[in-house]
Amino acid sequence: MDLHTVRTFVAAADAGQFQEAAAELSITQQAVSKRIAVLERDLGVRLFTRTARGAELTIDGQAFLPHARELLRVAERAAASVSAGHRPLRVDVITLRSAQSGLMRGFHRVHPHIDLDVMTLFGIETAVAAIRSGAIDASFRAVAAPGRPLPEDIASMRVLDEPLQLLTGPAHALAGARSVTLARLAGHRIWMPGLVPGTEWAAYYDDLVAEFGLTIEATGPNFGSEALLDTIADTPALATFMGGRTRLVWPADHGLRRIPVTGPTPVYPHSLLWHRDNPHPALTTLRAHLTATTTDHDAAETWTPSWVIPS
Template sequence: MDLEAVRTFLAVLDEGRFRKAADELGITQQAVSKRVAALEKELGVRLLTRTARGPEVTIDGQAFLPHARALLQAEARALASVRPGSRALRVDVIGRRLAPAALLRGFHGAHPEIELDVVTLFDADAAVAALRSGTIDASFRAVTMPGRQLPEGIEALPVLDEPLELLTGPAHALASARSVTPARLAGHRIWVPGIVSGTEWAAYYADLRAAFGLTIEVTGPDFGTEPLLDTVADSPELATLVGTGTRLVWPDSHDLRRIPVHDPTPVYPHSLIWSADNPHPALVALRDHLATTASGLSGTDIWTPSWARPRERQAP
């Protein structure tokens, strides 16, 4: 149905005259008459009759009237759902228990008036494709991967250098350590299920393994966080690595230990990425918030892959 014709029918009724409706809509009086006539032809009924006092609605017009208003209300809702500034800001956080989700929660706490739609995509390639297609507005990712650059039109803002911790069960040889060095982890089995070749986190762990001679195992299927914690808790040999911002909950009986890693501290480099031509006003607010709360580590006591540098932070 031609919604402009429906809008014109309602304007005639609301204004009481074809001429006033034409002025309200910014079209000619002849165009108003043609639109109403076309709508009547489509419906197969007469909606208005002309009288000396002006147009009057017919019985069929009265029956159609509430539906006509509902059609324009539905149109307004449909437009609002996709209009920048009206629809929710859609952000990919990689995982809902990981540090980027906490960053986004901080933004929501500072700007509760901004509606958010939180999603989780698989890897950086999927996130970039979603940004370019407009499926999402922003994503938290580690950039750039070795030998690759961000595609044209995709911008990035470093927002968090997240230190890694060693997670062990109570029987592990390092369970009582107050901190460990990467060199001390050499020879210990570190289990990180879920590493998928070609992803940004696979590139990170490959460089970490090479830099310190670590044994990082990916054996077995990835059944999620709980089975990982169960296995680590019961093992005297297996440990895993987690970010300091990763939220983990386990039964008291697990007695897991989160042990800081220093000299140097491996950090995972999180950046916000977005499409440069995205007009959503809330995206500007998100970038401004993260630019003022960005947590970057510097100095000789940190390690991150060479492809994650330089780490200069620029205003969005």
């Protein structure tokens, strides 16, 4: 059903005269008459009766009027849902318990009036494709993975260097340490079943292993964080890496230990990616917020892979 004819019908019904409806819509009275005639032909009923005072709704016109108003309201909501100034800001994070999710919670606390859709996509290639298609407005990623430079229409900014921590069970040999150096971790089994070849986080840990001689195992299915925490708590020979700002909760009897890693401290570099032509006004607000809250980092005391875009 053509919305122009529906809008013309509603204007004529409210005005009670085709001439006033024409003035409101900035069209001619003849155009109003033609549109009403088309609508009546499509519906197969008379909508107006001409009188000396103008145009009055028929019984069918009265029945159609509330539905016509709803059609126009639905059309307005549909247009608003894809309008950059009205729809929610759509942001991708790796997981909902990650430091990236924490950054978005902080943004929401400061700007509660901005509607947000926070989602999780798999891998930087999927995220970049979603940014370019307009499916999302921004994504938090480690960029750029080896051999995968960002397209020219994608911009990025480094927003957070998250220090890694070692997570152990209570019976692990390093459970009592206040901190542990990367050199001391050599020979210990670090289990990370969530490492998927080809992802930016797998590339990060591949370089960490190569540079410091660590043993990281990605064997076995990834049953999620709860299963990982259960296994680490019950297996003295295993530990895992986790981000220092990753939010995880476990039963008190697990006795898990979060131990800072030093000498140097490996940091995971979170960057925000967005399309250079994205017009969403909240995207500018998000970038300004992240710029104001970006953490400083001392390159001499931290480690990132050589392929990571400098801050």
